[in-house]
Amino acid sequence: MPSIISVKNLRKTYGKTVAVDDISFEVTKGEIFGLLGPNGAGKTTTVECLQSLRNYDSGDIRVLGLNPCHEAQSLRRRIGSQLQESALPDRIKVWEALDIFASVAPKALDWRVLLEQWGLADKRKASFASLSGGQKQRLFIALSLVNNPEVVFLDEMTTGLDPAARRVAWDLIRSVRDTGTTVVLVTHFMDEAENLCDRVAIVDKGKIIVSDTPLGLIAKHTSAVRVIFSTDKTDLAWLKKVPGVKKVSSRGTRYEVEGSGPLLALVAAALVEHGIVPPDLCSEQPTLEDVFLKVTGHSVTE
Amino acid sequence: MMHNIRTLFKLTWVEIKLFTREPITVIFTLALPIIFLFVMGGVFGNTPNPDVYRGVGAMNYYMPSYFGLIMMAIGTVALPVHLAGYRERGVLRRLRASSFSVWTVLGSQMLVSFVIAIVGCILVTILGFVVYHPDVPVYIGQLLAAFILGGVCFTSFGFFLGAVLPSTRSAQGMGMLLFFVMMILGGAGPPPEVMSRVMQVIGEITPLHWVIYMLQNPWLGFEWHTNASLITAGITVVSAGLAARFFRWE
Numbered sequence: 001m002p003s004i005i006s007v008k009n010l011r012k013t014y015g016k017t018v019a020v021d022d023i024s025f026e027v028t029k030g031e032i033f034g035l036l037g038p039n040g041a042g043k044t045t046t047v048e049c050l051q052s053l054r055n056y057d058s059g060d061i062r063v064l065g066l067n068p069c070h071e072a073q074s075l076r077r078r079i080g081s082q083l084q085e086s087a088l089p090d091r092i093k094v095w096e097a098l099d100i101f102a103s104v105a106p107k108a109l110d111w112r113v114l115l116e117q118w119g120l121a122d123k124r125k126a127s128f129a130s131l132s133g134g135q136k137q138r139l140f141i142a143l144s145l146v147n148n149p150e151v152v153f154l155d156e157m158t159t160g161l162d163p164a165a166r167r168v169a170w171d172l173i174r175s176v177r178d179t180g181t182t183v184v185l186v187t188h189f190m191d192e193a194e195n196l197c198d199r200v201a202i203v204d205k206g207k208i209i210v211s212d213t214p215l216g217l218i219a220k221h222t223s224a225v226r227v228i229f230s231t232d233k234t235d236l237a238w239l240k241k242v243p244g245v246k247k248v249s250s251r252g253t254r255y256e257v258e259g260s261g262p263l264l265a266l267v268a269a270a271l272v273e274h275g276i277v278p279p280d281l282c283s284e285q286p287t288l289e290d291v292f293l294k295v296t297g298h299s300v301t302e
Numbered sequence: 303m304m305h306n307i308r309t310l311f312k313l314t315w316v317e318i319k320l321f322t323r324e325p326i327t328v329i330f331t332l333a334l335p336i337i338f339l340f341v342m343g344g345v346f347g348n349t350p351n352p353d354v355y356r357g358v359g360a361m362n363y364y365m366p367s368y369f370g371l372i373m374m375a376i377g378t379v380a381l382p383v384h385l386a387g388y389r390e391r392g393v394l395r396r397l398r399a400s401s402f403s404v405w406t407v408l409g410s411q412m413l414v415s416f417v418i419a420i421v422g423c424i425l426v427t428i429l430g431f432v433v434y435h436p437d438v439p440v441y442i443g444q445l446l447a448a449f450i451l452g453g454v455c456f457t458s459f460g461f462f463l464g465a466v467l468p469s470t471r472s473a474q475g476m477g478m479l480l481f482f483v484m485m486i487l488g489g490a491g492p493p494p495e496v497m498s499r500v501m502q503v504i505g506e507i508t509p510l511h512w513v514i515y516m517l518q519n520p521w522l523g524f525e526w527h528t529n530a531s532l533i534t535a536g537i538t539v540v541s542a543g544l545a546a547r548f549f550r551w552e
Contacts, residue, residue, distance in 0.1 A: 053399055076401035086396035089388070091323040096316050101400055103309045147400065 004029045004151060004182050005050065010059035012045050019045040020056070021206030027151075032173065032183040034197035036190070036288070038300045042206040043186045044084055047153050050184070051081050064150055077105065080149030082140045084156050084186075090129035094120055094139060097128065098146055105147035114142040117172055119165070133160035141169065145176065152176065155186040170196050188300055190289045200288070204296045214288055221294050222286035227257040227267045229278035242270045306406065313402070313410040318417055327383070330481070331375040332422050335368045338490070339426055343434045354493035358522055361436040363493070365426070366517035369449060371490040372422035373456040374510045376415045378484065379477040381460025385411070386473035389464075395552045404549065408461060415457045423449070437522075444520035451531060452513040455538040459509060461545035489514040509537045 005027035012020040020042040027033040035043040048054040050061060052068035052075055061068055066075045088097050098111035115121045118138040123131060131139065137160045144152055154173070158166045173196060177183050187193055193200045194214045201211035210217060224246070230253045239248050244261035257267055264283040271278065292300055321327060346360030355363040388394045397407055430436060439445045463480075467473040485491055487501055488510030494502060505511050515530040 051399060053395070073401055073403065076399060081399040083392070083396065083399055086392040086399070088396065089320055089393060091320055092316065096319070100309065100312045100316055103312045104401055143396075143400070 002029055003027065004064060005033075005184070006060075006062045007046070007050070008060040010046060010049060010056055010061065012042075012049060012054070012056045018206050020049075023059075023203070023206070023208055025201055025208060025211060027182060027184060029182055030177060030180055031198040032177050032185060032196055034185040034187060034193045034200040035203050036187055036193040036197075036200050036292070036300075037203035038188055041203045043203050044155055046203075047155060047184060047186055051079060051153055052076060053081075053083075077147070078150050080144035080147060080152035080181075082144040082152070082154045082157055084159075086140070088128040088139075090127065092128050093125050094128070094131070095124045097139065098142065101143045102146045107148050109146055109148050111142070111146050114146055118142045119168070134162060134165055137161055138165070138169070145181075149181060151182045151184065153184045153186075156188070157185070158187075158189065158192060166192070190287060190292065190300065194288045202292060202295060209295045210291075217288065217291045218286050221291045223260050224258045224286060224290075225260060225263045226284040226286075227259075227263050227281070228255070228284060229271070229281040230254050231271075231276050231278050233274075233276055238274065239267070239270065242266050306403070309402070310406050310409050310413075313406060314413045314417075317410050317414045321380070321414060321418060327380040330379045331372055331418055332425065334375065335371050335422060335426055336429060338371070339364065339368060339430055340433070343430070348434050348436055354495045356518070356522070359436065360493075361430065361434040362522060363518065364490070365430050365436050366439075366445070366521040367490045367514050368426045368430075369419075369423045369517050370452060370488075370510055370514040371485060372426070373415075373419050373452050373513065374484055374488070374490075375481060376418055377456030377458075377460040377509075378463065378480040379474075380418070381411060381415060381457065382463035382467055382473040382477050383470060385461070385464025386467045387470040389550065389552060390469050392552065398551045411461070412454075412457045415460070416453050419449075419453050439521040440523035441520035441526075444526055445517065448513075448516040448520060448531070451534055451538070452517060455509060455513060455534045455541070458538045458541035458545060461549070462541040465545045465548040465550070484508045484510040487511075509534065512537075 003026040007026070008024050010020050010023045023042070023046055035046065037043050045054065049056045050063050050068060052072035055069065063075055064078055068075055094115070095111070098114065102108035102111050115124060118141060120135065120138060120142065123135060128136070128139070137157065141154065141157055144154065157173075158169055161169060170192070173183060173185075185193070185197060197214060199211060200214055200217060201208045202217075203209070210221065212220065232253060236248065236255065239245060239257060243266055244263050245257055245259040245267070247258040249256050257263065268281060271281070289300070342364050343361055348359035348361035350357060350359045394407070463473065463476065467476055483504070487497070487505035488508040489505065490510065494505060497505065512530040512533045515527045516534055519525060519527045519530075
């Protein structure tokens with residue numbers, strides 16, 4: 001697959017603050033590529049440079065073979081942008097906004113279809129100011145897609161969306177990908193990156209720490225499976241002798257067993273053998289969150 | 303190219319609708335000149351007095367002045383507040399990211415300004431003629447030329463203010479100040495002849511003063527005011543240059 005975005009040694013500073021230290025990555029056509037990291041990690045600055053909304057100090061960027069510094073207008077015409085900070089005039093109506101943004105592109109999509117898809121059909125004549133946060137967000141996503149872009153940049157697209165609307169948004173973005181559009185997603189939500197992205201780069205302090213498929217990252221950077229249950233019994237030292245168990249910890253009546261291999265089955269068998277049948281026995285698979293903690297040394301909210 | 307033009311017209315049409323939904327700008331650009339028309343007309347009528355109003359009837363003097371007043375309101379209040387607000391709130395950033403060119407954005411603002419100015423001048427003309435029966439303009443062609451040059455001048459002036467003023471708040475403050483100073487001293491308020499020398503001098507350095515002279519002369523049948531038109535053109539060029547130099551998307 002040809003690479004549609006290529007970033008080499010990107011660096012951007014604001015005075016003495018280093019926003020992007022040294023970032024390199026490639027995005028191939030038709031994938032959902034995620035930049036995952038805490039606020040201030042440099043994700044937004046990076047995608048703003050890619051969209052020619054910001055100048056950078058050094059490095060080399062190609063998007064659709066174009067240089068964002070020198071071919072800004074031809075690039076902007078072929079990409080879609082959902083920006084973290086932007087607005088529309090308060091009194092513009094939803095359909096008017098979609099109509100003028102569609103007029104910029106020769107091969108624009110039918111904005112009426114987008115209104116339906118993004119659940120804004122009944123808000124067609126509502127003014128921008130009267131929309132809720134989630135509705136504004138969905139309108140901005142629709143605006144980023146209305147010019148039928150080859151690459152779409154979505155910066156914290158599910159901010160302000162309720163859980164049900166997030167699921168719908170993920171499905172819609174997957175279908176956008178399936179029509180051949182490449183998606184670059186900026187997010188600080190672990191579940192979003194894990195569910196939606198074909199590949200994820202974990203960004204921290206202006207650098208990409210690791211990048212791979214979500215499953216690849218989990219397999220490579222985590223080993224521990226956790227088994228969790230509750231019991232009134234206190235002397236559970238024998239648990240440590242169960243094969244694969246590495247660590248047993250407890251908080252009150254709640255126990256957490258960490259280890260590897262088929263941990264759940266072995267722990268369950270040992271518990272039954274000792275006459276303990278906890279009703280809440282379950283196992284937790286490691287997630288991207290564990291990967292993030294492991295590779296950056298802190299959680300995403302820190 | 304064709305879809306650039308289509309975008310320009312679509313954006314212009316939306317901007318015209320947005321203008322009509324913004325009460326403050328409608329009041330300043332369309333309602334105030336009409337209120338002044340009735341106040342001044344009610345007080346001074348249209349009987350010529352050789353000592354004031356360049357020796358012509360007050361309403362003959364004010365009709366072209368209000369054309370200038372409307373353009374000035376657009377250039378000092380409507381445009382700068384609109385542009386500074388768009389930048390402050392991130393609307394310009396949003397437009398730019400979607401490949402709207404600076405020519406489309408500013409071009410639509412210029413078209414909207416002219417549409418508003420034409421509507422405002424037609425309103426003032428109709429009401430003025432119905433109520434006060436002033437003389438009809440003598441040189442229509444020259445009046446039209448003066449109207450276009452005055453409109454372009456105040457649009458550039460508005461772009462300049464919108465480019466340098468950082469926020470809606472500062473644009474509102476500066477816009478109101480310039481609006482009232484120009485209105486009172488620039489020739490759309492009391493007759494210049496009754497003002498003190500200092501007030502006259504301040505009046506003469508306002509763009510409105512020259513735009514009004516340029517509009518009045520063809521209306522009243524005086525000779526084309528070359529100096530006024532050159533000064534207006536100069537203000538246009540300087541404003542446009544500064545606007546281009548300082549314009550920022552964000």
